[in-house]
Amino acid sequence: MSTTDPHDAPVATPDVVLCPEGPMLLRGRHVLEDADGRRHETTRPVTAVCRCGKSQSAPWCDGTHKLLPPKVRP
Amino acid sequence: MRLPKARGALSDALFSVLRSGGPAPAGVAAENRDDAAIALWSLYELHYRGFEDVAEDAEWDPDLLRVRRTLEVGFEADLGARAAAHAETYPDDPQRPVGDAIFALTEAHEGPSLADHVQRAASEDQVLELLRQRSVYHLKEADPTSWVIPRLEAEPKAALLELQFDEYGCGRVEQLHHRLFERGMISCGLRAEYGAYVDEAVVEVLEQNNAMSLFGLHRRLRGAALGHLAAFEATSSLPSRRVTQGLERLGMAPEVVHYYAEHVEADAAHEQLAARIICGALVDADPTQRESVLLGVRACLVLEDAVATRMLAQWEATA
Incomplete structure (x- = not known):
């Protein structure tokens, strides 16, 4: 059972996904430059990038957004 | 074995x-x-x-x-009875997308935390005992979920494979998660062969393992398998960070610290994939799967509570 008709024109899988109240997912290999000019390379098929600014593993997400009140989450 | x-x-x-x-x-x-x-x-x-x-x-x-x-x-x-009792305390809001519902349940759930104990108070002996208990699953980490792959339609299948590929080291055996756990065990002087500590496993650990196999092996329970996966991932990043801090407090080997550190960042991505994309696609295509997904979520939470309650009580009794 599927909601999409496989005969429709294919819709590409997004490379970037913004998760509600959470991180940004990046699919594939990317090099990120952080605010201090340091470069970080993704190593996983899908990587979560911090959007709340509180991660201890910046620029990657470490789940810290869940400790924030919903109003100040991304 | x-x-x-x-x-x-x-x-x-x-x-x-x-x-x-x-x-x-x-x-x-x-x-x-x-x-x-x-x-x-x-x-x-x-x-x-x-x-x-x-x-x-x-x-x-x-x-x-x-x-x-x-x-x-x-x-x-x-x-089913334990999940129903959980639903009495933590009801679902059927208006929410299933991904949001999974995060709401895992965040609202209050239970005893082994990660907190490891972070703040556990002795090295207690940590080693916990690693032996966890080894029953971690030495076949991700395997029960792989049973589900051929039972899925294209969208949840593609997203599940992205997650599983990471669990299995993206083709690099030295990065495969159950291999990382083996190296962590050896670095602590423990045996790392598959099933080495099953005789020590408390019944709560065996039941936690059995639930994953039950969900994985029955096509009928594919939603529960994926719900369990989502809840497992959604309760991993922050606790894994606490465990790394506890292991560092005890001066334990870098290999075992690395296993948990790897799960901080990996599972921050996996929880989003599992809850929003994998379970989301499954339930979007077939809304009747929502109930099964939430069974898996609740089972994951209550079974981990049971393990934590047992281990903390055991350690308190011997303190």
């Missing part, structure tokens, strides 16, 4: 049959939860890597499958 020690009349009868190849035990009831759990665990293990002292064709022996089914019916009913 050889068959574990029996824990009662049923596992005793079952294990002698598994060794000798005789007729499966009919009419032998489990003596207690330990007996039922080790019997079911061993029958499931025939589908993973098997036992050196059991013939390979035991996996599809219809009499053994009948014993397995009897144990599963009881276990599934028990899990």
Whole structure:
């Protein structure tokens, strides 16, 4: 059972996904430059990038957004 | 791995049959939860890597499958009752997308935390005991979920494979998660061969393992398997960080710290993939799967509570 008709024109899988109240997912290999000019390379098929600014593993997400009140989450 | 020690009349009868190849035990009831759990665990293990002292064709022996089914019916009913009790305390809001609902449940859930104990207070002996308990799953980490792959339509399947590929090291054996755990165990002076500590496993750990195999092996329970995965991932990043801090407090080897550090960032991505994309696609295509997904979520939470309660009580009693 599927909601999409496989005969429709294919819709590409997004490379970037913004998760509600959470991180940004990046699919594939990317090099990120952080605010201090340091470069970080993704190593996983899908990587979560911090959007709340509180991660201890910046620029990657470490789940810290869940400790924030919903109003100040991304 | 050889068959574990029996824990009662049923596992005793079952294990002698598994060794000798005789007729499966009919009419032998489990003596207690330990007996039922080790019997079911061993029958499931025939589908993973098997036992050196059991013939390979035991996996599809219809009499053994009948014993397995009897144990599963009881276990599934028990899990259903525990999930229903959880739903009384933490009801679902059916208006929410399933991904949001999974995060809402895992964040609202309050239970005892082994990660908090490891972070702040655990002794090295307690941590080593916890690693031995966890090894029953971590040495086959991600494997129960792989059963689900061929049962999915394209969208959840593609997203699940992205997640599983990361679990399996993206083609690099030294990055494969159960290999990382093996290296962590060896670095602490523990044995790392598959199943080394099953005889020590408390019944709560066996049941946690059995739930994943039950969900994984039954197509009917594919939603529960994915819900369990989502809840497992959604309760991993922050606790894994606390565990790394506890292991560093105790001055434990970098290899075991690395296993947990890897899970901080990996599972921050996996939880989003599992809850929003994998479970989201499954339920979007078939809304009747929502209930099954939430069964898996709740089962994951209550089974981990049971493990934590048991271990913390045991350590308190010996303190």
